[in-house]
Amino acid sequence: MKNVIRTWGWEGLLIVLIALAAIWSSTLSPYFLDPVNLLNSGQFFVIFSLMAFGLFPIVVQGEIDISLASTLAVGSVMLGKLSVDGVPLALALPLTLVVCAILGAINGLLVAVAGLPSLVVTLGTLGAYRGIAYIIAGDAGVTGIPPEYLTLGSTWVGIVPVSVILVAIFAALLTVLMAQTRFGRYSYAIGNNAKAAQMAGVPVAATRVAAYALAGALAGLAGLVWVAQYQSARGDNADGTILFVITAVVLGGVSIKGGSGRAVGVLLAIILLGTLQTGMRLANVPGTGQTLVIGALLIGSIGIPRAVQLVRERFAAAPRGAASRSVTSP
Amino acid sequence: MSAASTPTKKRFSGGAAALRVRFLGVLVFLIIIAIVFAALSPRFLTFDNTRSILFTAAILAIAAAGQSLVVLTGNLDLSVGSIMGLTAYVVFDISGKITALQPVVLIMAILIGALLGFINGFLISVLQIPSIVATLGTLSIYRGFVSFYGNAREITTGTLPPFMRDLAQAIWLGVPAYVWVALLVVVLTGLALRFHPWGRMLYAYGSNPKAARFYGLNSTYIIIGAYTGAGVIAAIAGLLLGAQVGNINSLLANGIELQVLAAVVIGGVSIWGGSGSVYGAAIGAIVLATINNGLVLLQVQEFYRLLIQGVAIILAVAVDALVQKRVIGATTRRRIMEVQA
Numbered sequence: 057m058k059n060v061i062r063t064w065g066w067e068g069l070l071i072v073l074i075a076l077a078a079i080w081s082s083t084l085s086p087y088f089l090d091p092v093n094l095l096n097s098g099q100f101f102v103i104f105s106l107m108a109f110g111l112f113p114i115v116v117q118g119e120i121d122i123s124l125a126s127t128l129a130v131g132s133v134m135l136g137k138l139s140v141d142g143v144p145l146a147l148a149l150p151l152t153l154v155v156c157a158i159l160g161a162i163n164g165l166l167v168a169v170a171g172l173p174s175l176v177v178t179l180g181t182l183g184a185y186r187g188i189a190y191i192i193a194g195d196a197g198v199t200g201i202p203p204e205y206l207t208l209g210s211t212w213v214g215i216v217p218v219s220v221i222l223v224a225i226f227a228a229l230l231t232v233l234m235a236q237t238r239f240g241r242y243s244y245a246i247g248n249n250a251k252a253a254q255m256a257g258v259p260v261a262a263t264r265v266a267a268y269a270l271a272g273a274l275a276g277l278a279g280l281v282w283v284a285q286y287q288s289a290r291g292d293n294a295d296g297t298i299l300f301v302i303t304a305v306v307l308g309g310v311s312i313k314g315g316s317g318r319a320v321g322v323l324l325a326i327i328l329l330g331t332l333q334t335g336m337r338l339a340n341v342p343g344t345g346q347t348l349v350i351g352a353l354l355i356g357s358i359g360i361p362r363a364v365q366l367v368r369e370r371f372a373a374a375p376r377g378a379a380s381r382s383v384t385s386p
Numbered sequence: 387m388s389a390a391s392t393p394t395k396k397r398f399s400g401g402a403a404a405l406r407v408r409f410l411g412v413l414v415f416l417i418i419i420a421i422v423f424a425a426l427s428p429r430f431l432t433f434d435n436t437r438s439i440l441f442t443a444a445i446l447a448i449a450a451a452g453q454s455l456v457v458l459t460g461n462l463d464l465s466v467g468s469i470m471g472l473t474a475y476v477v478f479d480i481s482g483k484i485t486a487l488q489p490v491v492l493i494m495a496i497l498i499g500a501l502l503g504f505i506n507g508f509l510i511s512v513l514q515i516p517s518i519v520a521t522l523g524t525l526s527i528y529r530g531f532v533s534f535y536g537n538a539r540e541i542t543t544g545t546l547p548p549f550m551r552d553l554a555q556a557i558w559l560g561v562p563a564y565v566w567v568a569l570l571v572v573v574l575t576g577l578a579l580r581f582h583p584w585g586r587m588l589y590a591y592g593s594n595p596k597a598a599r600f601y602g603l604n605s606t607y608i609i610i611g612a613y614t615g616a617g618v619i620a621a622i623a624g625l626l627l628g629a630q631v632g633n634i635n636s637l638l639a640n641g642i643e644l645q646v647l648a649a650v651v652i653g654g655v656s657i658w659g660g661s662g663s664v665y666g667a668a669i670g671a672i673v674l675a676t677i678n679n680g681l682v683l684l685q686v687q688e689f690y691r692l693l694i695q696g697v698a699i700i701l702a703v704a705v706d707a708l709v710q711k712r713v714i715g716a717t718t719r720r721r722i723m724e725v726q727a
Contacts, residue, residue, distance in 0.1 A: 184696030190689035348530020355523035
């Protein structure tokens with residue numbers, strides 16, 4: 057039992073928080089808990105989920121990618137352009153995914169091969185890719201997208217929107233990828249100690265580039281969802297959403313220092329953030345006010361356990377004095 | 387203590403030379419883009435245009451000076467835009483209602499900035515939250531606070547203290563007052579970093595946190611100090627930006643953190659901590675402002691600006707990586723020589 061708590065404690069906490077948020081939201085509106093409504097509001101978080109799933113292996117490896125929203129924009133405007141040029145989706149989608157994967161791989165090469173810090177590299181490509189998206193889309197953006205491209209945003213299986221099913225599929229895929237495959241094991245090894253992993257024969261650079269390429273491709277897929285949901289594509293698509301995505305990943309229990317975290321946690325964090333946002337919208341909390349709650353949740357989720365630990369240490373370590381404290385504060 | 391002899395020795399090392407080259411590199415880069423723009427557009431090198439570049443760069447340079455303090459310790463402050471926005475909104479809101487407080491807006495701003503910066507530093511040093519996560523959180527929290535505090539009201543130009551409005555328009559000795567203020571803030575910060583023990587501690591901690599600890603430096607105080615300083619400087623930048631914009635809403639300076647970070651990185655403050663200067667960061671801000679200005683004059687579309695800026699950031703950090711390699715190479719060689727001797 058203790059092991060279960062230790063292993064799944066974070067996910068358990070998230071589930072409890074989701075339940076609390078759902079209870080709070082349902083007191084605000086009787087319609088909140090209606091399954092149709094729930095699944096429909098789930099659609100709004102599909103884009104964030106896909107980006108968060110892409111970011112997740114990168115963070116596990118101890119790196120970061122803040123350019124994903126710009127990659128999404130490249131994906132969405134490319135799809136938009138191709139669609140109005142009459143290219144069938146079956147051709148346009150793979151093409152877009154490949155382009156976005158290449159954009160991601162460029163990040164990966166700069167980080168893993170050139171050895172540059174990922175935050176700065178992706179800060180640079182955040183601007184550069186956004187610029188590319190604007191150049192492709194032009195001033196006006198793309199509208200009048202043919203219905204073939206919009207199916208993902210307007211199809212339901214029973215009461216479940218297809219895009220929500222897409223998220224469930226990718227959550228499962230990411231779980232398998234990170235828990236069962238070589239790539240996943242390598243990622244955790246790199247995140248825990250890249251140097252040791254290198255010495256143990258892990259292809260560190262290749263694994264990193266692969267993670268960035270995967271994130272790029274998932275951002276491209278999120279671009280398709282964007283086009284399907286909003287029926288237009290512009291250069292400024294998803295601008296500024298990356299902070300929300302990082303929040304979701306970190307809140308999902310993925311250590312920003314790398315080496316730990318699970319896809320289920322990321323999914324639960326998205327659900328929690330989604331429930332909270334929906335609830336706050338019902339409570340008429342203004343958009344920027346909602347960010348306060350999300351920020352507090354992010355800091356609280358990491359800070360409170362640490363604060364508790366500090367307080368406990370102070371009391372527990374008192375008899376043994378300074379020696380034990382210096383050991384526990386590296 | 388051999389501290390007196392070490393710096394003189396360092397002056398001749400390959401590492402220090404590489405760092406100096408890095409700083410000069412930004413200057414040379416600035417001069418090159420200035421020459422290119424001047425060749426392409428006759429209006430670029432006019433007095434008016436140079437003045438307008440410096441004016442645009444002023445607030446960014448101040449914010450970059452604050453950010454440098456934190457980056458020197460090997461951390462980051464993503465909440466800088468929110469600190470700027472919160473300070474401007476709250477200070478000008480209060481001073482608009484209680485006009486007796488108008489003469490002390492600067493003090494109010496400094497207090498608020500110090501508090502917000504302290505919170506950042508506390509989260510990072512005491513609760514040991516990684517700086518990206520902590521300041522990402524406070525970015526949202528501070529911005530959300532303004533939204534609740536402001537309740538969708540906008541502060542109008544008329545309620546601003548008149549002298550702040552005048553300052554935004556003033557021109558002293560042919561140069562906008564803001565440029566002088568920026569120069570003052572940057573030079574004061576630079577002097578504090580160079581000569582005050584606090585500044586030396588930032589560098590010591592940033593270049594090797596573990597060694598700094600063994601040396602007896604208190605990392606908690608250093609980090610809280612760096613963030614408090616950064617908060618104060620960001621608050622000053624916010625105050626100036628608020629006075630310049632006039633009508634302040636809850637989104638003032640939203641998203642500026644990426645530009646500030648870009649200025650710092652282009653200016654040669656190493657993202658690994660421990661090296662770089664506020665002067666470099668200020669020049670980084672001028673580089674960004676120059677690129678913007680030149681591209682507007684050349685009527686290059688906005689889109690290419692993002693692209694060029696992004697590439698400039700990556701180039702800058704690539705050069706940093708090379709310098710870093712030289713520095714590590716130089717110090718390691720020295721260490722080996724010392725061991726052999």
